[in-house]
Amino acid sequence: MSSLLEITWTDPVTGCRGYVVIDTLVRGLASGGLRLRKGCTLEEVRGLAQGMTRKEALVYDPADRYIPLGGGKGGIDVDPADPQAHEVLARFIAAVRPVVREQWNTGEDFGLRQETIDKVAADLGLPSTVEAVFATLDDAPAARERLAEAFAVMVGGVSLGDLVGGYGVARAALEMAAREGIAEPTAVVQGFGSIGGAAARYLARAGVKVIAVADRDGLIRNDAGLDVEALLAARDGLGVVDRSVLTDVELGDRDAWLDVPCDLLVPAAMSYVIDAADVDRIQARLVVEGANMPTLPEAEAALHERGVAVVPDFLANVMTNAWWWWIVFGDIEPTEASSFAKIDAVMHRLVTRVAEAADESGRTLRACALEVAADNARAVTERVGIVG
Numbered sequence: 001m002s003s004l005l006e007i008t009w010t011d012p013v014t015g016c017r018g019y020v021v022i023d024t025l026v027r028g029l030a031s032g033g034l035r036l037r038k039g040c041t042l043e044e045v046r047g048l049a050q051g052m053t054r055k056e057a058l059v060y061d062p063a064d065r066y067i068p069l070g071g072g073k074g075g076i077d078v079d080p081a082d083p084q085a086h087e088v089l090a091r092f093i094a095a096v097r098p099v100v101r102e103q104w105n106t107g108e109d110f111g112l113r114q115e116t117i118d119k120v121a122a123d124l125g126l127p128s129t130v131e132a133v134f135a136t137l138d139d140a141p142a143a144r145e146r147l148a149e150a151f152a153v154m155v156g157g158v159s160l161g162d163l164v165g166g167y168g169v170a171r172a173a174l175e176m177a178a179r180e181g182i183a184e185p186t187a188v189v190q191g192f193g194s195i196g197g198a199a200a201r202y203l204a205r206a207g208v209k210v211i212a213v214a215d216r217d218g219l220i221r222n223d224a225g226l227d228v229e230a231l232l233a234a235r236d237g238l239g240v241v242d243r244s245v246l247t248d249v250e251l252g253d254r255d256a257w258l259d260v261p262c263d264l265l266v267p268a269a270m271s272y273v274i275d276a277a278d279v280d281r282i283q284a285r286l287v288v289e290g291a292n293m294p295t296l297p298e299a300e301a302a303l304h305e306r307g308v309a310v311v312p313d314f315l316a317n318v319m320t321n322a323w324w325w326w327i328v329f330g331d332i333e334p335t336e337a338s339s340f341a342k343i344d345a346v347m348h349r350l351v352t353r354v355a356e357a358a359d360e361s362g363r364t365l366r367a368c369a370l371e372v373a374a375d376n377a378r379a380v381t382e383r384v385g386i387v388g
């Protein structure tokens with residue numbers, strides 16, 4: 001299916017390309033973050049925008065005040081560590097400001113922190129990165145206050161907004177591990193930023209032994225279990241751990257993450273990191289997609305053939321997006337307890353429904369989750385209509 005809107009921007013100063021794709025609009029609105037990644041392509045952003053359409057639909061509950069939006073996404077082909085990245089980002093947002101103001105509700109993604117994009121938006125006269133949604137609400141001032149309050153909550157040194165997505169990934173992994181009867185699981189996580197860091201924290205807190213994590217500087221491993229809180233405390237703004245303060249760890253090549261024997265494999269960094277040639281290296285019993293589009297279709301088919309379930313991205317990492325809207329629409333309180341209770345309940349409902357359908361039909365979790373998203377999308381269309 002073709003996108004509703006695709007923008008390709010070229011930075012007049014550096015020549016870097018940036019992209020916005022609106023896959024679908026619901027009530028004139030789309031939701032989806034912005035990533036900064038050297039090598040990012042229009043095709044990648046298109047796939048991510050389609051994923052956002054699915055995430056929006058998947059969590060639909062007619063009892064919520066939150067009515068799902070359409071899906072959109074942005075990407076800039078720049079290394080987030082490049083000293084010019086901030087200026088490139090500011091010029092990009094300035095250029096696509098009308099779309100941000102009217103349609104595309106955005107936020108952090110790979111290589112971009114929420115506080116950074118908030119600052120850029122504010123400098124351009126946008127009080128938030130979700131102005132288009134606020135414009136549709138009767139109680140926008142109260143919604144703004146709830147969102148600000150939620151982002152001010154710190155949990156163990158990390159902002160709640162940076163935890164909810166990875167908390168959801170951990171919940172998805174734990175639900176599936178329990179269903180598959182995996183006792184005392186071990187886990188390996190690729191990426192230690194917003195999603196990977198929080199997933200590792202909440203897996204460890206649930207008793208999972210996190211034996212290796214990879215960040216952009218390499219692999220950090222301890223087969224007896226890493227001290228995840230110590231790693232989080234040593235992490236910088238790009239999700240890179242300061243090795244000099246670590247004890248009792250083995251350091252390795254970042255691409256060795258796939259070779260570490262474990263039960264739960266959690267890709268939580270870039271897209272396209274597991275291809276068909278990698279499948280034989282994977283010894284895990286479950287792959288839980290914290291990242292968007294980490295597993296290529298042939299790899300997923302081969303894993304399914306071997307009995308390794310892949311919890312798809314638009315199910316496993318759906319909670320960051322949903323949480324924003326539950327807060328904004330007033331379905332939950334801007335607190336840790338209210339946020340985690342809602343995530344627990346919704347992830348349990350979704351994993352149960354999708355896994356039962358997969359068990360009955362022998363199909364992949366992705367195929368079954370796609371069906372749920374499509375059913376929900378139809379229900380949303382019947383309720384509000386799609387403008388596009």
Ligand SMILES: NC(=O)c1ccc[n+]([C@@H]2O[C@H](COP(=O)([O-])OP(=O)(O)OC[C@H]3O[C@@H](n4cnc5c(N)ncnc54)[C@H](O)[C@@H]3O)[C@@H](O)[C@H]2O)c1
Binds near residue numbers: 292
């Ligand atoms: N942040 C969100 O709100 C959100 C929500 C849903 C899904 N996601 C997806 O989760 C994934 C991670 O996003 P994030 O926001 O956590 O990113 P982030 O920028 O916060 O963290 C990225 C992590 O990946 C590491 N990394 C970079 N290059 C690497 C490499 N070559 N090998 C191993 N690790 C490397 C970084 O060091 C960092 O630890 C992306 O696919 C993103 O689309 C993010």
